[in-house]
Amino acid sequence: MASLLVPGREDYGLGLEETELRLGLPGGGGGEGDVSKNSGKRGFSETIDLKLKLHTVADSKEVVMEASEKMKRSPPSQKNILPCTNDPEKPPAPKAQVVGWPPVRSFRKNMMASHSDKGSKEAGEKSSNPAAFVKVSMDGAPYLRKVDLKMYSSYKELSMALEKMFSSFTSGNCGSQGMNARDFMNESKLMDLSNGSEYVPTFEDKDGDWMLAGDVPWEMFVDSCKRLRIMRGSEAIGLAPRAMEKCKNRS
């Protein structure tokens, strides 16, 4: 099983200056993804605190996104890969793409990209893996979004994307602005959260069971996840033991 050491896990023990939107990470100590070591509280330990730190999504996504027919628009937060030079004499570097340039509507770009997908299909080969679209809902948000899990390579990337998607609905809900990760480790603190404003990411797997996201290695998660729901912490409490049991059964 691949290790799910995610940058920022080091912060876990040190305490974060800023609370970050993150999905639960596996393993308490130096676990190599051995899920049986998970304890119930771990699932909540690094729960999402939608404190709306907007992170940039990996730049390479733009190319992948345009190949996907259903992708709705280019991620708006991508950095310019090419530094914007003001020297008119300097020719632009080849092959580097800039967000929103040339100014062809994302809608049209997606249509044309799906053409080239079809082209490769007819040729009998598919260059990329099929997309893994799942619906994402968040309690309290008026509508759903869809994400292609294949676009991301880790829980952290996914969580950053989700945070951006739902940021406007959480602005009023982050009462606990000053919390750091250390607080989450404390189980009694967890109880206090039960009526609070915290959210946890959960997903429905192929069996139809709802689990906490973050328990399993990323690839396994992508394969088994059918939909995502960002639940209020109060409602997700019952999930942890089930998740733990299921993980125990798996390992």
Place this chain on the structure above:
Amino acid sequence: MSEDEDGGGGSAKSRGGGGAPPPFSDQVLEIVLENVLQFLSSRRDRNAASLVCRSWYRAEAQTRRELFIGNCYAVSPRRATERFRRIRAVVLKGKPRFADFGLVPINWGAHFHPWVSAMAAAYPWLEKLCLKRMSLTDGDLSLLAHSFPNFKELSLICCEGFSTAGLAVIAEKCRHLRVLDLIEDYLEDDEDEMVDWISRFPETTTCLESLGFDCVGSAVNFEALEALVTRSPALRRLRVNHHVSVDQLHRLMARAPQLTHLGTGSFGSAAAAIPQGGNNVVDLMSTFAGSKSLVCLSGFRDVAPQYLPAIHPVCANLTSLNFSYAEVSAEELIPVIRHCHNLQIFWVLDTVRDEGLQAVAATCKDLRELRVFPLDPTEDSEGSVSDVGLIAISEGCRKLRSILYFCQQMTNMAVVTMSKNCQDLVVFRLCIMGRRRPDHVTGEPMDEGFGAIVMNCKKLRRLAVSGLLTDKAFAYIGKYGKLVRTLSVAFAGNTDLALTYVLEGCTKLQKLEIRDSPFGDSALLAGLHHYYNMRFLWMSSCKLSVRGCMEVAQRLPHLVVEVIRERDEDDDHEAVEKLYMYRSLAGPRNDAPPFVEIL
């Protein structure tokens, strides 16, 4: 039910404008005025009339039937509905145009909900709604469907947030629906939960005149669609999505020979193989021959070239042809286009190359609007059309009014030629895809070309520039572009002077969108005298600072100055990455997401 929901007597109470009711004689005059003003349709004329005096203001407010809101944040729904009490049609626009290119983060705003809520209370007789770049949910559509018993026309352009579930409610509840046009919307669609909305239209004869769903990603129930078309005798415009195969299209056309506008869906077969050799094409051709009223064709999403000849019978009647999703070569285009003498609007991909454009120029003498899109919309793509094609078009299509042209290389000479040949140009949008690319023959900036456009095309209202441009180009624009209302600038200019020229010179400027150009605070401040006359200003990746933007916000209290920050404020708290500012009677909006700071 009477037209006039306010009734007769006691109408003085219901008049907008507030204050004590005017004396009786004035009321009579107002009624007379209303009877006259109801013939005034242009909103600009109405705006002018409303400024004459209070009486005219009231009369105009009572007689306005169409409400146009160019920026949904410029006025609150309540204020709009309080002033105009008898609106039947609303046009509402939301996000800035650069949102189409991914420059505006998701969840920025432009929510339809507060508007539909206000209108549900104020305009029970609402008939038409057109939304552009708004964010709306299925719940909003449901509220719409339930609130307006006489609702007739819904157009959604570049909107997002709703799904087929919302469409189903519209289909089911809006029994007088004549128009349902979905144009380049992003539906929140889910394969598992796709709703068969086509089946929800009334089972009786419908009054549908226009149905367009080419942007809906999921397949519709074809049998239901066919039945719907059959029982919609008034149907004139039908645009299906790419899931409709050419065989299915055939059947639909047979049911609706009276169509004037057709969006063909895929125009290819689902199965790659073509059964029965050429017979299919012959059958299809005779079906087209039977559609004698067709004037507008679009779609062609997966066009199989062997089917193209099927449209020959209608080409001579076509005024509008949209091949912009069809990878058609010059050889495939020429047999089609040479029949299209009446064509006025042509959208095409650059796969037709300069040669294809030459064929267009040779035949389409009446062409008014041309759009040439890139198959490969990247900076370093091959580039299949060039200055050659542009010159050909300018020589053949003298009546051209609007052009959008994507290319990789261009010359000043070609642009100057077009400026002289096409004096009717109102819209000139040239996109040289490689950033800051000079004239590929002379190596010079593209200043002279764009200068000629503003100088020679006296009717020019919309301009988009590209290529290597110095401040000089903007001096031209400021000096000659006196009618320009919309200007788009990207990767251009050297100094603040460029923007200053524009802000000082273009007296009719209403919409200005700029990206990646070296304009800073002093240029921004050069426009203070003009910003209240504009709908909006967008500047991204320029050289603005918070201080400059703050000064604008302070000096112009009725301007909403939004700073959009997407990344962590690691280095520069002073720099403003994205600025969007607009005049507003409503003040700072209360639905701004956390990444928007209103100064």
